[in-house]
Amino acid sequence: MMRIRRILTDFIRLFPSNPPKPWPMEARLNSHKERRRLSILLEIIATSAADCTLIERAGGDRIELCTALTLGGLTPSAGLVAAARAATRLPIMMMLRPREGGFCYTDAEFAQMRRDLAFGLTNGVDGFVFGCLTPAGAVDVQRTAQLVALATGKQTVFHRAFDSTPDPLAALEALVKLGVTRILTSGQQPTAWEGADLLRQLVESAAGRIEILAGSGVRAEHVVELVRRTGVSQVHASASALELDRSTQANLKLHFGGVQSAAGESHRRADPAQIAALKTALETIGR
Numbered sequence: 001m002m003r004i005r006r007i008l009t010d011f012i013r014l015f016p017s018n019p020p021k022p023w024p025m026e027a028r029l030n031s032h033k034e035r036r037r038l039s040i041l042l043e044i045i046a047t048s049a050a051d052c053t054l055i056e057r058a059g060g061d062r063i064e065l066c067t068a069l070t071l072g073g074l075t076p077s078a079g080l081v082a083a084a085r086a087a088t089r090l091p092i093m094m095m096l097r098p099r100e101g102g103f104c105y106t107d108a109e110f111a112q113m114r115r116d117l118a119f120g121l122t123n124g125v126d127g128f129v130f131g132c133l134t135p136a137g138a139v140d141v142q143r144t145a146q147l148v149a150l151a152t153g154k155q156t157v158f159h160r161a162f163d164s165t166p167d168p169l170a171a172l173e174a175l176v177k178l179g180v181t182r183i184l185t186s187g188q189q190p191t192a193w194e195g196a197d198l199l200r201q202l203v204e205s206a207a208g209r210i211e212i213l214a215g216s217g218v219r220a221e222h223v224v225e226l227v228r229r230t231g232v233s234q235v236h237a238s239a240s241a242l243e244l245d246r247s248t249q250a251n252l253k254l255h256f257g258g259v260q261s262a263a264g265e266s267h268r269r270a271d272p273a274q275i276a277a278l279k280t281a282l283e284t285i286g287r
Contacts, residue, residue, distance in 0.1 A: 040227055040282045041234035044275055049083035051270040056088045058272040059279035064129055066095035069268050075116050085124040093157055094120045096130040103133040103161040117150050127154045131161025139174045148179050155181040163188045169205055182211030184236055191217030199230040220277035239274040242266035
């Protein structure tokens with residue numbers, strides 16, 4: 001009997017009821033998992049299939065697909081949507097904006113947006129970016145509700161038309177009720193950095209009911225402080241550089257929408273260096 005008790009005592013010493021503290025490697029793994037939970041999502045604008053490939057390779061997490069970046073972004077063509085989907089595994093948010101210059105659309109323009117959305121649904125996009133306002137600048141509840149319903153479970157993003165609304169907190173509540181996934185906003189200022197105070201207020205008011213995506217003028221040198229000041233969990237950037245097209249240099253009296261110089265006109269392309277710098281900066285958050 002004494003021998004049995006001694007064996008039991010030794011067994012308990014070897015296998016205590018309280019689990020041991022994690023080994024250093026386990027502690028490091030747990031710390032890494034915690035940092036991943038704190039990671040900030042990076043969305044980058046693409047205007048070509050080549051951009052999509054570059055964005056994925058450089059570390060972007062999600063793509064907003066559009067054309068005419070110098071006009072604030074317009075609806076991409078059918079060919080571009082198909083090419084972009086073939087070029088990347090990243091989620092693609094398709095812009096629905098039929099023209100530049102405001103967000104109060106005619107019936108014909110809105111019908112075009114609905115047709116473009118239907119095309120996106122059958123061609124592999126993961127969500128839609130749009131913004132419909134009334135003549136007074138308020139959220140057009142009826143048209144926004146139609147687009148959310150037509151998106152049939154895909155993500156929906158109310159873009160920076162939000163920054164033209166006269167009462168941003170009321171606009172936020174309207175979009176929450178409509179079931180919109182997220183709001184892209186600069187805090188109603190030219191850049192997100194300048195709009196940081198309102199961005200924080202929006203994040204607090206949203207309280208997890210709708211996502212707040214900070215965009216406009218987002219740069220690697222200040223993105224960490226922007227996140228800390230606002231509390232956003234995702235940021236949006238063009239992260240682009242000019243690419244020269246020399247084909248117009250023979251007649252500089254004409255202008256075709258690009259950035260003009262003596263060598264021709266330039267257009268914007270995604271810049272892997274800027275994307276990588278943003279990603280590297282964001283990865284320091286939570287360390």
